[in-house]
Amino acid sequence: MTNGLENASAAVDLTGFPVGLSDLHAAANAVRGAIAETPCSYSRTLSEICGCDIWLKFENLQFTSSFKERGALNRLIALPAEERKRGVIAMSAGNHAQGVAYHANRLGIHATIVMPIGTPMVKIENTKRHGAEVIVAGATLEEAAAFAQAHGGARGMIFVHPYDDPLVIAGQGTVALEMLEAVPQLDTLVVPIGGGGLIGGMAIAAKSVNPSMLVIGVEAQLYPSMYNAIHGTTLPMRGDTLAEGIAVKIPGKITTGMVRRLVSDIALVTEAELERAVATFISIEKTVVEGAGAAGLAAIMSDLPRFAGRKVGLVLSGGNIDTRLIASVLTRELAREGRLTQLSLDIPDRPGQLAAVAALLAEASANIIEVSHQRTFSDLPAKATLLQLVIETRDSAHLDEVMAKLGASGFSARCT
Numbered sequence: 001m002t003n004g005l006e007n008a009s010a011a012v013d014l015t016g017f018p019v020g021l022s023d024l025h026a027a028a029n030a031v032r033g034a035i036a037e038t039p040c041s042y043s044r045t046l047s048e049i050c051g052c053d054i055w056l057k058f059e060n061l062q063f064t065s066s067f068k069e070r071g072a073l074n075r076l077i078a079l080p081a082e083e084r085k086r087g088v089i090a091m092s093a094g095n096h097a098q099g100v101a102y103h104a105n106r107l108g109i110h111a112t113i114v115m116p117i118g119t120p121m122v123k124i125e126n127t128k129r130h131g132a133e134v135i136v137a138g139a140t141l142e143e144a145a146a147f148a149q150a151h152g153g154a155r156g157m158i159f160v161h162p163y164d165d166p167l168v169i170a171g172q173g174t175v176a177l178e179m180l181e182a183v184p185q186l187d188t189l190v191v192p193i194g195g196g197g198l199i200g201g202m203a204i205a206a207k208s209v210n211p212s213m214l215v216i217g218v219e220a221q222l223y224p225s226m227y228n229a230i231h232g233t234t235l236p237m238r239g240d241t242l243a244e245g246i247a248v249k250i251p252g253k254i255t256t257g258m259v260r261r262l263v264s265d266i267a268l269v270t271e272a273e274l275e276r277a278v279a280t281f282i283s284i285e286k287t288v289v290e291g292a293g294a295a296g297l298a299a300i301m302s303d304l305p306r307f308a309g310r311k312v313g314l315v316l317s318g319g320n321i322d323t324r325l326i327a328s329v330l331t332r333e334l335a336r337e338g339r340l341t342q343l344s345l346d347i348p349d350r351p352g353q354l355a356a357v358a359a360l361l362a363e364a365s366a367n368i369i370e371v372s373h374q375r376t377f378s379d380l381p382a383k384a385t386l387l388q389l390v391i392e393t394r395d396s397a398h399l400d401e402v403m404a405k406l407g408a409s410g411f412s413a414r415c416t
Helices: 021-031 044-050 068-077 080-085 095-106 119-127 139-154 164-180 197-209 225-231 253-264 271-285 292-301 323-336 353-363 396-410
Strands: 040-042 051-059 087-091 111-115 133-136 187-191 214-220 265-269 309-313 340-348 367-374 384-392 413-415
Touching: 021 068, 021 197, 040 111, 044 051, 044 068, 044 271, 044 292, 051 164, 068 087, 068 095, 068 164, 080 367, 087 095, 087 139, 087 253, 095 111, 111 119, 111 139, 119 133, 164 197, 164 253, 164 309, 187 197, 187 292, 197 253, 214 225, 214 292, 225 253, 253 353, 265 292, 271 292, 271 323, 292 309, 309 323, 323 340, 340 353, 340 396, 353 367, 353 396, 396 413
Parallel strands: 051 309, 087 111, 111 133, 187 214, 187 309, 214 265
Antiparallel strands: 040 051, 340 384, 340 413, 367 384
16 A cells, blocks of 8 residues: 555455446436447547557547536436435536436426535526526535535435536446446556546446556645545645646545555646647647546656556546636647747837837748837836737747847836
8 A cells, every 4th residue: 555545556446335347337218318328539649749649538529528417417417206306406517417407407406506606607598408406505515515515405306416426427437338348458547536426437347348547536736635535634625726626635435445445646737738638639639628627637647657558538527617718728738838928128218119129020920919108107117118028939949049139129027
């Protein structure tokens, strides 16, 4: 045992878990026809970039754009008629909410969804569109869960947990069944962790089919809840993360036990790494993936030697992300790559100076995106002005050339 995780690359005793391979096969039969069997495709370009063979499971192509449909439907189908009449209640930051709402509506079951404050509007609106009653309450998932259990309990509703439920876990595990059937040569699965339902179910499938398979979890560095639970650490959990779908402060009890025995390691990824992964999926795969869904690629790109030569399966677990946020992520990534830069120059306030700077940038093949000419609100002398430009360059090396050209011509420019 190392750092709280067993040697999950060796054979593991799969007895004693509340979910087994037979439960996953039963779930696959139960949801067949109502859930898309999404593509599991080889990515030639990502494989070349990362130095390993990468297959992508496009769960962002489910009807509600998330794998969460699988577990939600498997749980709802199991409800007896009397419980269906009472209705269901769930708490979720979005994807579980949409899965429950959509399939409850299909099955004629009334659904109420409690979503924490700060949930992206696209997820709230999509949940309403699927016919559910939406209540926004609680600053965190945990507070939303407490509200949901109290609200639902007072009304006799059935609580559908987003991850700590054997039927939900079994439903999520069908993702791995499909991946391993499509690509039996996989030797590594990299899976995002929120509460642990997806990785728990997938690990059961993986270890049942190939006991030596590596299963590696990924959490946002801002919310290392499962990492803390497994390693006995107390890393802080706070702030707004791009991966709000896995921003869980308290992982499931059932799933924690499964992760402890079945998962080889848990990687923590930064916000910049998540943003880079989202932008990479858009630019290379031409597919929209939310922060949580890009966590697996973020883990690989941040630690290339670890995955070198391996045959890796990644789950694009969801694609529900605001278009405004996509725009922000893409422009921020352009800035990191040196392709989009804001410059500040102190120039004399006399005719021709702006034109001279513009001419130099044109000679250097830099494109001017924005211009701000500030005379009043600066601490410069009255005969000077602050020129701020946003420019587009090919890459960091080109930006260096532009800065050198400006400096050689007597203009002191700085990146701001």
